[in-house]
Amino acid sequence: xxxxxxxxxxxxxxxxxxxxxxxxxxxxxxxxxxxxxxxxxxxxxxxxxxxxxxxxxxxxxxxxxxxxxxxxxxxxxxxxxxxxxxxxxxxxxxxxxxxxxxxxxxxxxxxxxxxxxxxxxxxxxxxxxxxxxxxxxxxxxxxxxxxxxxxxxxxxxxxxxxxxxxxxxxxxxxxxxxxxxxxxxxxxxxxxxxxxxxxxxxxxxxxxxxxxxxxxxxxxxxxxxxxxxxxxxxxxxxxxxxxxxxxxxxxxxxxxxxxxxxxxxxxxxxxxxxxxxxxxxxxxxxxxxxxxxxxxxxxxxxxxxx
Numbered sequence: 001x002x003x004x005x006x007x008x009x010x011x012x013x014x015x016x017x018x019x020x021x022x023x024x025x026x027x028x029x030x031x032x033x034x035x036x037x038x039x040x041x042x043x044x045x046x047x048x049x050x051x052x053x054x055x056x057x058x059x060x061x062x063x064x065x066x067x068x069x070x071x072x073x074x075x076x077x078x079x080x081x082x083x084x085x086x087x088x089x090x091x092x093x094x095x096x097x098x099x100x101x102x103x104x105x106x107x108x109x110x111x112x113x114x115x116x117x118x119x120x121x122x123x124x125x126x127x128x129x130x131x132x133x134x135x136x137x138x139x140x141x142x143x144x145x146x147x148x149x150x151x152x153x154x155x156x157x158x159x160x161x162x163x164x165x166x167x168x169x170x171x172x173x174x175x176x177x178x179x180x181x182x183x184x185x186x187x188x189x190x191x192x193x194x195x196x197x198x199x200x201x202x203x204x205x206x207x208x209x210x211x212x213x214x215x216x217x218x219x220x221x222x223x224x225x226x227x228x229x230x231x232x233x234x235x236x237x238x239x240x241x242x243x244x245x246x247x248x249x250x251x252x253x254x255x256x257x258x259x260x261x262x263x264x265x266x267x268x269x270x271x272x273x274x275x276x277x278x279x280x281x282x283x284x285x286x287x288x289x290x291x292x293x294x295x296x297x298x299x300x301x302x303x304x305x306x
Contacts, residue, residue: 022173023202023214027115027166028260029074034081034299035062037161043290058085058099060161061304064109073112080105082304101129109162114169117184118162120155130154156189164267165296167200167216167253174202191238195223196249206254213254213263220249224273237278244272244289251294265296 039058044051061082068075083099105126110119120126131150132139142150170180179201186194200218207213224247226238251267272289297303 022175023257024173025169025202025214025216025255025257026260027074027169029066029069029076029111031259031300032066033064033261034302035064035162035165036060036297036299036303037062037165038295039161039292041290041292043288045289046287047284055088056085058161059083060099061302062162063302067108071113073110073115076109076111078107078109081302101133102126105129107158111166114171115166116168116182118159118166120158123151123154126154126158127151130157152189156186159186161294164251164265164294165262165298167218167251167255167262167265168198170200176202176204178202189227192224192226192241195225197221197223198249208254208263211256211258213256216253216255218251218253222247222249222271238275239278239283240276242274244274247271261298262296263298265294267294267296268292269294 037058037060039056039060041056041058042054044053046052059082060080063079063081065077065079066074067077080102081104083102085099107123107126108121110121112118127147127150128139130153131142131147134150134153135142135146139146168180168182170178174180179199181197181199183195183197186196198218198220200216202214203217204215205212206215222243224241224243226241248268248270250269251265253262254264255261256263268291270291273287275286275288277284277286
């Protein structure tokens with residue numbers, strides 16, 4: 001009997017050391033968290049024979065407070081505590097953008113079961129800020145079309161900065177090497193629909209800041225298509241999109257099972273597209289090439305309060 005116990009303990013030790021033991025990845029949405037997103041984007045855009053190069057640096061700090069958690073998912077109250085950004089274009093000095101106006105805005109985020117999708121709601125404040133940023137003093141006389149554009153762009157921006165923080169989970173226990181998939185369609189862009197097919201893998205374990213964490217990695221297949229019968233943006237419609245090479249969307253998640261959530265997410269994206277627009281009966285061709293890197297961290301205390 002004693003030998004069998006020792007043997008069982010030895011086997012369990014080997015499984016744990018070499019990643020053969022199964023791990024349950026279930027998010028604990030019951031605590032208030034502070035979510036910091038740092039984003040560096042670089043883009044080169046060619047239009048009408050001219051090429052513009054730009055670099056943006058963006059930082060958001062969100063307070064994330066759970067309001068309802070059940071089997072369907074979690075409803076989170078999001079408060080924007082900080083929003084900082086600069087945009088640098090070639091041969092221009094860095095200039096501040098509009099994101100500071102989002103400070104203190106609130107909205108709701110519905111994270112569906114196993115984080116397969118997120119939905120934003122109660123976004124009137126976000127839409128109003130974006131409308132003013134786009135149209136300035138003319139915002140008070142904005143048309144319904146202008147308001148639709150502002151709402152679409154606001155949703156796209158906040159989805160972009162939040163979606164990878166809430167990594168999709170497998171819904172069952174997994175061992176190192178196990179994979180799972182998730183496909184989602186982003187309909188927020190008024191001109192195009194983005195389909196992202198992501199494959200996740202529990203790739204191993206490591207020590208981070210003195211704690212043992214699970215490492216989840218992902219890679220994606222990306223498809224961008226024009227919206228059929230789209231109203232477009234004013235007189236502009238997207239007619240065709242052709243990817244050049246393979247768009248990249250890859251990431252790594254450090255998951256702390258002792259608190260049942262991620263503590264850090266790093267992801268990189270790169271893309272190059274040829275795009276054909278129609279504007280007032282004329283065909284316009286454009287080319288966009290860019291990259292984005294995101295560093296996302298979770299805190300239990302506000303990192304901006306010393």
